[in-house]
Amino acid sequence: MSLLSVRGLRKSFGGIEAVAGVDFDLEPGELLALIGPNGAGKSTCFNMLNGQLRPDGGSIAFDGQPITGLPPRVVWRRGVGRTFQVTATFLSMTVLQNVQTALLSFHGRLRSFRPWSSRLYLDEAFALLELVGMAEQGDRLCSVLAYGDLKRVELAIALANAPKLLLMDEPTAGMAPAERIELMRLASEIAHERRIGILFTEHDMDVVFAHAARVMVLDRGRLIAVGTPRQVRGDAQVRAVYLGS
Amino acid sequence: MKLEVHKLDAFYGRAQILFGVTLKVAAGEALALLGRNGAGKSTMLRAILGLVAARRGRVVLDGRDISGMATGRIVRRGLGWVPEDRRIFTDLSVEENLEIGRQPPRAGVPHWTVERLFSLFPNLAEVRRRPAGQISGGEQQMLTISRTLMGNPCVIMLDEPSEGLAPLIVERMAVAVTEMKREGLGVLLAEQNLTFSRAVSDRATIIEKGRIRFEGTLECLLADEAVARAYLAV
Amino acid sequence: MDFLVIQFLNGLASASALFLVACGLSIIFGVMRIVNFAHGSFYMLGAYIAYTLAGPLMDWMPGGFWLALPLAALAVAMIGALVEITLLRRIYRSPELFQLLATFGIVLIVQDLVLILWGPQDRLGPRAPGLEGAVNILGSPFPAYDLLLIGLGPLVLLGLTLLFRRTRWGVRVRAATQDREMVEALGIRQDRLFTAVFILGAFLAGLGGAVQLPRAAVHHAMDLEIIVETFVVVVVGGLGSVAGAYLAAVLLGVLNAFGIVVFPQISLVLAFLVMAVVLVVRPLGLLGRPEAASRSTTGLWDTPIRPMARGRRDIVFVLALVLAVLPVFAGSYLLTVFSEVMIFALFACSLHFLMGVGGMGSFGHAAYFGLGAYGAALAMTQLGLPMEAAAFAGPVLAAAGALVFGWFCVRLTGVYLAMLTLAFAQITWAIAFQWDSVTGGDNGILGVWPSAWATSAAAFYYLTLLVAGGGILLLRQFVFAPFGMGLRACRDSPLRADAIGIDRAAHQRLAFVVAGAFAGIAGSLYAFLKGSVFPDVLAIPLSVDGLVMVLLGGLQTLTGPVVGAAVYKVMRVFLASWTDYWRLIIGIVIIALVVAFPRGIVGYIQQRIAPLLDRPEGDQPKAGPP
Known part of the structure; x- marks a missing residue:
């Protein structure tokens, strides 16, 4: 059984079909890339998968259960983590508090009025920060971190609910080439170790072709190619609409 | 020299972002400002344009000192800026967007008209009456560049014009930058995309943690493996 | 016809x-x-x-x-x-x-x-x-x-x-x-x-x-x-939309014209009900469009809320000691003034909980203060309860009000939220003002006196010190508790809060109830302090008093609202005894504050004076702008 199974996913905005019937499956531990020109519908697709947008049609099954149209927080409870194109972290908190807050939510403790939260889930939080190599910077404020480090923190937050699926929207956007390779290496390592499926969008073809097991190409809301990096790179239609010379 | 920046410091709150940055851009020349994200490239452009209030140092545009001037005045003196996130006016039509950028013609500087820009970017002509929020990302990038050119700048600063664009559109951008250079504009290009920078720029400056680390031609830079690895991580 | x-x-x-x-x-x-x-x-x-x-x-x-x-x-x-x-x-x-x-x-x-x-x-x-x-x-x-x-x-x-x-x-x-x-x-x-x-x-x-x-x-x-x-019209029509403003003005004008004939008693309430309905169906108003990413709040929350440093805790301890022995030196007038200051400190802290910690600018916080005051007063005069029991009715009524208003408010953000909270406070005011048979209308409710043991100025002062001081400490505890972390999470990044499974609406609603209850405690104490309740406790000026206190003290700090309340209240008492035109002076003070000290008193001390005293903490950059 697939980890994620998407059938006939559709969404329109003001009469324009942003996503026009997308089908695909994702297996545990697999890194699947979703690429395509701007406006192809990648972000729309992503936002429907984690529940930020309600699809007009089609179905999404996660771990055998339908999650179509459920709000983000419910999708998250089922085991879907997410990182954003522009990092979304809590800037007034320290790195450690960011992860602690995610853990508090995961353990259902956010409604408690005592004790001070700085004492809660310290070890778990440090373990996650260790994993992404941010443990030494645990006490720094997120607002003063370098962008690459912020991306790592976001990854640690996204792992707080022990997800089975990670959705990463342009995980390396805004990073220098070396940092990109490093972050994706980290992500794929975690994916293999923990059998987490990762779906990611990406504009940097070096990253895509180096890390993805399979690549899907979206153009004007439709998948025009699916296959291994080698197959996709050789596809004439993909070259015409996206890759160019 | 069209643009000279001398020992520029810039701050966000109490944090210093730029440390005594110096650079020059000549007419018809493109200078690539390279560096990692967070190195200070965008801040550099914003500080030159006066959008960072806390700054010190000297900026000279076309022989006139513009340090400390308000942004609007600097722009009216002939400095154009194309922001990283495009910032087009989505409610306005493509033509109205261009209208906002219009400034009177300037002596000794190429004069851009709507028709001329449409011939540089034919895609825009087809969508001229459409609200700018409803055109594609590539068209938006063309629009934001055109809108700045409508101000008839003598120096144009482009912040990551290739970011997030399909390879085909990036090629179109390179053609446009080359055309601007041919017209005699000075171009200051903040970029992370080395392929694009190599295609259009003559010289390069590497900025890291708010300081200039290298200056020279791109070939020189790429030949110097140590530099490239240390600051660009290619 | x-x-x-x-x-x-x-x-x-x-x-x-x-x-x-x-x-x-x-x-x-x-x-x-x-x-x-x-x-x-x-x-x-x-x-x-x-x-x-x-x-x-x-x-x-x-x-x-x-x-x-x-x-x-x-x-x-x-x-x-x-x-x-x-x-x-x-x-x-x-x-x-x-x-x-x-x-x-x-x-x-x-x-x-x-x-x-x-x-x-x-x-x-x-x-x-x-x-x-x-x-x-x-x-x-x-x-x-x-x-x-x-x-x-x-x-x-x-x-x-x-x-x-x-x-x-x-x-x-x-x-x-x-x-x-x-x-x-x-x-x-x-x-x-x-x-x-x-x-x-x-x-x-x-x-x-x-x-x-x-x-x-x-x-x-x-x-x-x-x-x-006007706020109602603009919120209903959609901020920034001229056509929306016309549509909403006509809608409200006509509704009002009929409302006055059909329900003369609740004509004011009607307009707000329309607004509530419109906002539920279309949160951005009839013709409103989503705001472009608001840049104006950036920088507001850059300073994290940290536990107090040891040295400052000593200062607080000394102050508490001084307050505890105050009745030995002070006469009853001064004690009454201090009681009022503490009541407003609690009020300001409850507003800060919503505004500073929760990022929800409440411009109608008087609603909960007033409901607290009316709740206590009505429990005493209508139900005949003694002070000890009636005092609980205040916060309960205030929390109930906060639950209802909060349910609408948390759907909005920024200025929309601010305007809606203001409008809700006005509804509450209108009800108190127009519902003569219960609230006494403009004449208010008299005879809301504390029990015999608490009638002396010193006794009531101690009661206030205990209740208001305890309330402030409790709110502080909440900020550092998991609930407060969740609230800050919702404020910092709604997107991320959603993505880590926080039910934002529910969380913020609960914050409204908490803040409402504590404001209600303050209102209830105020009723007993004054012995009477008038619609003024629900009116716009009181909401603004709260805002001034919070901003005067400093939005980014937990000590701010207490300091702000003390300074503002003392200034008001002094001005009122000195001139009839205190509004003019307060207005000038507010403007001076916003222009010159946007971080408030405590924020100013933290930023400019404290760094001179202690060594900078790890992440505080040392360089200063020119």
């Missing part, structure tokens, strides 16, 4: 003035991102100036009256220009809540200036020459002048539409509405554009006030009356 038509026309006529004021507010907000609280003051000034001009001009020439109206509007436009150039220009980069507060400073100043210039009595203007009479519509008389007003609304709407669509200036205004920094970066003179837009908005408000002259008496409460209605 005839009756319906006439009421409908009445509604349209009153909608016109409302539309003029509301669209001015909307246009100003669109471009400058400032919700101009002083717009009601411009409206009032328009009416007063028209009143003053009409007499002499009518003596001077036959059509003088018709000259007086536009001249009054022009005069207000000039006042607007003055306000923009001297004040607003300095605070464009301040957070929006501070801007709102600064414009409220203008409201206070104008209120006292109007009293000084025109006196406290109502002024009745002349009737419109040539239109004194009534026309016959379906057999019923209808004022001729009102027909003119009905036409004025659509005419202005048309003019504005043409201005924004067809002129170069109008296109710039639309562009600036979306992204004013970019407009400046394209070489457009932003200062001129802003001044012009503000002048246009002020002109429209002034005109709205001036055209009221032949219809109603001019009085010094016109400003807050119209501004609340």
Whole structure:
């Protein structure tokens, strides 16, 4: 059984079909890339998968259960983590508090009025920060971190609910080439170790072709190619609409 | 020299972002400002344009000192800026967007008209009456560049014009930058995309943690493996 | 049938003035991102100036009256220009809540200036020459002048539409509405554009006030009356939408015209109910569109809330000791003043919990304070409960109110939320004011005295110290508890909060209830301190008092609201005994505060003075801007 199974996913905005019937499956531990020109519908697709947008049609099954149209927080409870194109972290908190807050939510403790939260889930939080190599910077404020480090923190937050699926929207956007390779290496390592499926969008073809097991190409809301990096790179239609010379 | 920046410091709150940055851009020349994200490239452009209030140092545009001037005045003196996130006016039509950028013609500087820009970017002509929020990302990038050119700048600063664009559109951008250079504009290009920078720029400056680390031609830079690895991580 | 038509026309006529004021507010907000609280003051000034001009001009020439109206509007436009150039220009980069507060400073100043210039009595203007009479519509008389007003609304709407669509200036205004920094970066003179837009908005408000002259008496409460209605219109129509403002003004004008006939008792409530319904269905108003990413709140939360350092804890301990032994030295007047200060410190802390920690700017926090006061008072007078039991009824009623209002409010953010909270507070005020049989209306509820053991000033002082002090400490605990972390998470990044499974709406609703309950405790104590309750405890000025206290102390700190409350309250007590025109002075203080000390007293100490005392912490960059 697939980890994620998407059938006939559709969404329109003001009469324009942003996503026009997308089908695909994702297996545990697999890194699947979703690429395509701007406006192809990648972000729309992503936002429907984690529940930020309600699809007009089609179905999404996660771990055998339908999650179509459920709000983000419910999708998250089922085991879907997410990182954003522009990092979304809590800037007034320290790195450690960011992860602690995610853990508090995961353990259902956010409604408690005592004790001070700085004492809660310290070890778990440090373990996650260790994993992404941010443990030494645990006490720094997120607002003063370098962008690459912020991306790592976001990854640690996204792992707080022990997800089975990670959705990463342009995980390396805004990073220098070396940092990109490093972050994706980290992500794929975690994916293999923990059998987490990762779906990611990406504009940097070096990253895509180096890390993805399979690549899907979206153009004007439709998948025009699916296959291994080698197959996709050789596809004439993909070259015409996206890759160019 | 069209643009000279001398020992520029810039701050966000109490944090210093730029440390005594110096650079020059000549007419018809493109200078690539390279560096990692967070190195200070965008801040550099914003500080030159006066959008960072806390700054010190000297900026000279076309022989006139513009340090400390308000942004609007600097722009009216002939400095154009194309922001990283495009910032087009989505409610306005493509033509109205261009209208906002219009400034009177300037002596000794190429004069851009709507028709001329449409011939540089034919895609825009087809969508001229459409609200700018409803055109594609590539068209938006063309629009934001055109809108700045409508101000008839003598120096144009482009912040990551290739970011997030399909390879085909990036090629179109390179053609446009080359055309601007041919017209005699000075171009200051903040970029992370080395392929694009190599295609259009003559010289390069590497900025890291708010300081200039290298200056020279791109070939020189790429030949110097140590530099490239240390600051660009290619 | 005839009756319906006439009421409908009445509604349209009153909608016109409302539309003029509301669209001015909307246009100003669109471009400058400032919700101009002083717009009601411009409206009032328009009416007063028209009143003053009409007499002499009518003596001077036959059509003088018709000259007086536009001249009054022009005069207000000039006042607007003055306000923009001297004040607003300095605070464009301040957070929006501070801007709102600064414009409220203008409201206070104008209120006292109007009293000084025109006196406290109502002024009745002349009737419109040539239109004194009534026309016959379906057999019923209808004022001729009102027909003119009905036409004025659509005419202005048309003019504005043409201005924004067809002129170069109008296109710039639309562009600036979306992204004013970019407009400046394209070489457009932003200062001129802003001044012009503000002048246009002020002109429209002034005109709205001036055209009221032949219809109603001019009085010094016109400003807050119209501004609340205007907020409702703008929120219902959609901020920034001129057409939306017209639609909403007509909707509310007509509803009001019928409401007064059908339910005279709750005419005020009706408007707010409409607003509530519209906001549930369309959170951004009828024709509102999502705001471009608001840049104005950035920088507001850059300072994290940290536990107090050891040295500061010692200071607090010493202060607590001083407070504990105060009754040994102080007389009963001073003790009463201190009790009041502590009550307001708790009130300010509860507001800070929503605003500083939760990021939800509540501009109607008096609602919960007042519900607390009324709850306690009613439990005592109506149910006959003793103080010990009645005191609990206050916070319970306040929490219930917060639950209901919060349910609507958490759907909105930023200025929408601020305006909605203000409107809810006004509903509550209107109910207390109009529901004579229960609340005693304007006469209030008397005889709300504490139990015998707590009647002495010293005993009540200790009671207050215990309850208010305990409440403040408890709220502080909540900030650092998981609940507070979740609340800050929702404030910092709604996107991320959703993505880690926080039910934001539920979390923020609970924050409303907590803040409401604590404000209710403060209100309940206040009722017993004063021995009576009047609708004032629910009114806008009290909400603004709370805001000033929080911002005076510093939004980013937990100590701020306490310090702010103390300084502000003491200043008020002192000023009230010294001058009748305390509003004028408070207004100036507010403006000075926003312009010069946007981080408040504690924020200022933290930023400028504390670094000189201790070594900088790890992440505090040492360099300073030139």
